[in-house]
Amino acid sequence: MKKGYVCDHCLGRQFAQLLTGMSNKKRGGIIRKFVAMEIEKEGETEIEETNLDGINFRRYEPNVKKKKCFVCEGLFGELDEWCGKIMVELQGNEFDNFLIGTRLPDELVKREEDLWEDIGIEYCEEMKAEFNRELGKKLEERTRKDVEFELPEIQILVDVDEDNVELIVNSLCVYGEYQKLERGIPQTEWPSGKYEISLEEIIAPAFLRAADSSDEKFHGAGREDIDALCKGWRPFILELLQPKKRNIDLEKIEEEVNENDEVNVRNLQIVQRNKIEELKKWQPDKSYRALIELGKDVLKKDLEKLKELETTLTQRTPQRVEHRRADRYRKRKVKKIEWKKLSEGELEIRVKAEAGTYIKEMISGDGGRTEPSVASILGTDAVCTELDVIEIHDKDGLQFKN
């Protein structure tokens, strides 16, 4: 206060770590009045007297001049103005929570640091922290929405230096489970346009329309082969980018998506963005149904040997995917296998296996790269002609409630 006029915010902030349950502005006001009492008692002072503006003395008459806080340059007097600018930017966006981040001009930051050199930093708080908080409180009042530190729906970047407000609208994530009922459909869009349509392109449009969102990302809990059906319900998260709307009617969307014959979705629910990671890590067992053509007919009693497949397979990265996956060996467990002879040289099997088991290779042996295999056990060629995922197990392992 000897250095010049300092506002209640900046005065109180230097003692922010003392007492709780009040704002820095309140602290500053208390300190100022305490100092004023001392001045009235002594009848004189060494502080810049503009600091005493607005205080009702009985006897002392301070010499008050035009004032501007030398620490924040009046920034805390502009809170309402900034709040108004943010409201304009927020127009048309549906949200329940937000977080404010501020960039202060370098001179202000420097001036605060210089001040700390003089008076110490034992009890202080950064100007930026107070500004974010006070602006957040005002915006909470205006919007009736909450500040959210961890996963805010909207981040508001206030650049005081550039006199600018920018919004980062975070994704809206919808969890769901899908069934794929037609072959030849990849899970996500192929850049080459090799396939007519993907699951993603069938599922996403209804969501994009409802959320008024510009784009999306599709995250599946694994994926089935393009030519395989998925009759089991596979979890996915659709990440809607920059949504204008967040309160979307999931029941209506589900109905809309399910109008097509290729794909069904169910159990739609809004989830937090951090669930994507959880989904990606999830490793459920899966059950498959496969049709197999054998190189020669095998007697029913010899098929009993297929039980030997209930073991841990060693699978080298299959030839069909080796151009896009690292070449390595991995162990995967086949937990259960059942079979039925359909006709001469033709089998149907049902297999339950660990996540990531290459089923087609478990059948063919992939030129010896998978051991053991249907082919190696029966001693003849074996080709998978049809593959369906019939069940995805242990869905309870995923906790998708918010």
Ligand SMILES: [Zn+2]
């Ligand atoms: Zn100030």
